[in-house]
Amino acid sequence: MLETIGLTKRFGGLFANTDINLSIAEGEIRGLIGPNGAGKTTFINLLTGVEEPSSGDIWLAGKTLLGQVPYTRARRGLLRTFQVPKLFRNMTVLENLLIQHFACGQGTQRDARLRADGLLEMAGLTRLRDSPASHLSGGQQALLQLLGGFMVERLRCYLLDEPFAGVNPIVKDTMVELIHQYNRSRGITFLIVSHEMSVIRQLCSRVTVLAEGKVLIEGALDEVTANAQVIDAYLGKTWS
Amino acid sequence: MSRGLTRRGCGLRPLLISGLLIGVAALVPLRVNDYLLQVLTISFYYVVLAVSWNLLAGYTGQFSLAQQAFATIGAYTTGMLGHYYHVPIAVGIVAAGLVSGLVGAILGVMVLRLRAIYLAIATWAFAETLRITLTAAYEFTRGDLGLSVPTLLGNLDPLPYYYIFLAMAAASTLIVYLVVRSPIGFFLRAIKDDELRAASMGINTTFWKVFAFALTSVLSGLAGAFYAHYVAVISPQIADFTEMAKIIVMVIVGGIGTFAGPLAGAPVVQVVSSFLHQYGQWSNVIFAVLVIVLMRTYRDGGIALLLHAFRLLWARVADGRGQA
Numbered sequence A: 001m002l003e004t005i006g007l008t009k010r011f012g013g014l015f016a017n018t019d020i021n022l023s024i025a026e027g028e029i030r031g032l033i034g035p036n037g038a039g040k041t042t043f044i045n046l047l048t049g050v051e052e053p054s055s056g057d058i059w060l061a062g063k064t065l066l067g068q069v070p071y072t073r074a075r076r077g078l079l080r081t082f083q084v085p086k087l088f089r090n091m092t093v094l095e096n097l098l099i100q101h102f103a104c105g106q107g108t109q110r111d112a113r114l115r116a117d118g119l120l121e122m123a124g125l126t127r128l129r130d131s132p133a134s135h136l137s138g139g140q141q142a143l144l145q146l147l148g149g150f151m152v153e154r155l156r157c158y159l160l161d162e163p164f165a166g167v168n169p170i171v172k173d174t175m176v177e178l179i180h181q182y183n184r185s186r187g188i189t190f191l192i193v194s195h196e197m198s199v200i201r202q203l204c205s206r207v208t209v210l211a212e213g214k215v216l217i218e219g220a221l222d223e224v225t226a227n228a229q230v231i232d233a234y235l236g237k238t239w240s
Numbered sequence B: 001m002s003r004g005l006t007r008r009g010c011g012l013r014p015l016l017i018s019g020l021l022i023g024v025a026a027l028v029p030l031r032v033n034d035y036l037l038q039v040l041t042i043s044f045y046y047v048v049l050a051v052s053w054n055l056l057a058g059y060t061g062q063f064s065l066a067q068q069a070f071a072t073i074g075a076y077t078t079g080m081l082g083h084y085y086h087v088p089i090a091v092g093i094v095a096a097g098l099v100s101g102l103v104g105a106i107l108g109v110m111v112l113r114l115r116a117i118y119l120a121i122a123t124w125a126f127a128e129t130l131r132i133t134l135t136a137a138y139e140f141t142r143g144d145l146g147l148s149v150p151t152l153l154g155n156l157d158p159l160p161y162y163y164i165f166l167a168m169a170a171a172s173t174l175i176v177y178l179v180v181r182s183p184i185g186f187f188l189r190a191i192k193d194d195e196l197r198a199a200s201m202g203i204n205t206t207f208w209k210v211f212a213f214a215l216t217s218v219l220s221g222l223a224g225a226f227y228a229h230y231v232a233v234i235s236p237q238i239a240d241f242t243e244m245a246k247i248i249v250m251v252i253v254g255g256i257g258t259f260a261g262p263l264a265g266a267p268v269v270q271v272v273s274s275f276l277h278q279y280g281q282w283s284n285v286i287f288a289v290l291v292i293v294l295m296r297t298y299r300d301g302g303i304a305l306l307l308h309a310f311r312l313l314w315a316r317v318a319d320g321r322g323q324a
C-alpha cells in the first residue's frame, strides 16, 4: 500500500531522515517508534507532501506521490493527523467533521451528516456536537482529529502522529477501538507514531524503530524492544 | 437544517438582519431629503466594498488593502470604454466586472505566499501604484481633472439611483452570504484558521485563496462601474488609501467578522462622515477617535450592540408581561 525508497531529508547540515526504506502492506497497522527528534514527524511530513524529500521516492498503491502537493495526496486517500491536534477552532465540533467531507468526501451532504452523527455517537461526543471546537479538552481534540479521516470513504492510508499523547485512558480505549474497527471493516492501512508501548502492543503486529533519522530495526514490538541498539537509542537520548 | 450550521455567524440570522436592514433602507426615501438620499446612495457603493473586504479579510484572513483599487479599475474600465469607444453602458459595466476580476485573480496569485502584514503591504503598494499611474497617465485618463462618464439613466433624479444602488448592495450581500454558507465558506474559514491543516485534508487552498480575491474584485469592480455612472466624473482619488481606511472603519463599526456588520456600518459611517465634512481635515481625526472609542468599549461592533440593546429591551417587555 505505502512504500518509501531511500527517502532522505536534509535540513541544512542535519539529516532528519536518512535512506528510509519502509513498506506497509494493505490493511496493516504499523507502529513507528523512536526517541524524541528521531525524525518521525519529518517522515510523515514527507509522506504527505508538507516537505519535499531531498532524495528518494514514495509510492501509494502503486503510484508515486513525488511532486504532488498535499491536497492531491489527500484525495488519493492519504490522510494524516497532527502531533499537536489541529482543529478549526472557529468551527463547531460537527463542522470540523463536515469540512473533511466537503474537502474530499463523496456522496451527499445528508450522508455526511449521518456519518458525522454516527462517529460522534461512537466517540461519545454527541453532547458537544454544536460547541465550538475550542471548548474541547486536549484529549477530545485528539479524538475529534482522528474522527475526521473516517468521514472520507476514499481514505486508504491514515497516518497518525502521536494520537494518544495527553489522552486519558478512557478516550484512549475509544481511539484504539475506532482504529481496530476501521481497520477490520474497511481495510484501512495505518501508520501510528507513538511513545505508548502498551497501545502499540494492542494495535500493531509490526513496528519500525527510527533513531537519528535512520531505520534501526523492524519487527514485532517485543522483538525490537529487546534489541540492544534500541535500548541504547532510547536511553542514550534520555540520559545524555 | 442542522443547528451546527446556524451557529457562529453563518446561519439564517444574518440573512434576517440583512433583510431587515434592506427593508428599512427601502422605506428611507419616504422620509429624507435629496441630499441625504444621495449620501445614502453612495453608502451602498461602500456596502459592496465592505462586504467584499469582509469576505476576503474577515473570513479568509487575506488582509488586503486594495479593495478600493478594484472599484477604481471597474470605474475606469467602463469610463474609458465609454469615453474612447462609445460602448454601451451595459457592456462597459460587464467589462468592468471582468477586468477587475482578472486583475484580482492575478494579484491573488502574486500574494499567495505572503503572510499577513506582507500581504497588506503588497496590496497597499498595488493600490498606490494604480492611483499614481492613473494620475500620471493624464493624457488618457485626464488624471486629477477627472474623466467624465455618462450617467446611467441620463438624468440625476436621486430616487431611481437610490433603489438601483440599494439593489446592488443587496445582491452583493446575498452572493457573499451564499458563498459563506456553502462548502466554499468552510474552506475559506479553514484557510484563515490553519492553511496547512486545510491542505492536508484535501482542500485546494491555492485555488480558494485566489477565488476569494477574484470574486471580491468582481463585486467591487461592478460597484465601481455603477459608481462611475452615478457620479459622472471620476478621478484617481477613488483609489486613495483614505477610501480603504473608510471601508475598514465601516466594517469595524458594523462589527468585524459579523456578516451583516458592513451593511449597517457603511451607511452610518457615510452619513456621519458627510456631516463631519464641514470640519475639513479634522473630520479624519474625529473619525479615528470614534473608532478607537468603539473598539475599546464595544469590540463586537454596532450590530451586536443593537442586538444586545434589543434583547435587553425584549427581556424587559417579557418581564413586564409576566408580572401583569
Ligand SMILES: Nc1ncnc2c1ncn2[C@@H]1O[C@H](COP(=O)(O)OP(=O)(O)OP(=O)(O)O)[C@@H](O)[C@H]1O
Residues within 6 Å of the ligand: A011, A014, A016, A034, A035, A036, A037, A038, A039, A040, A041, A042, A043, A083
Ligand atoms: N523544518 C525544520 N527545519 C529544520 N530542522 C527541522 C525541521 N523539522 C524538523 N527538524 C529537525 O529534524 C529532527 C527530527 O525532528 P522530528 O520532528 O521529525 O522528530 P520526531 O521524531 O517527530 O520527534 P518528537 O518525538 O519530539 O515528535 C529534529 O532534530 C528537528 O529539530
Ligand SMILES: [Mg+2]
Residues within 6 Å of the ligand: A040, A041, A042, A083, A161
Ligand atoms: Mg514528532
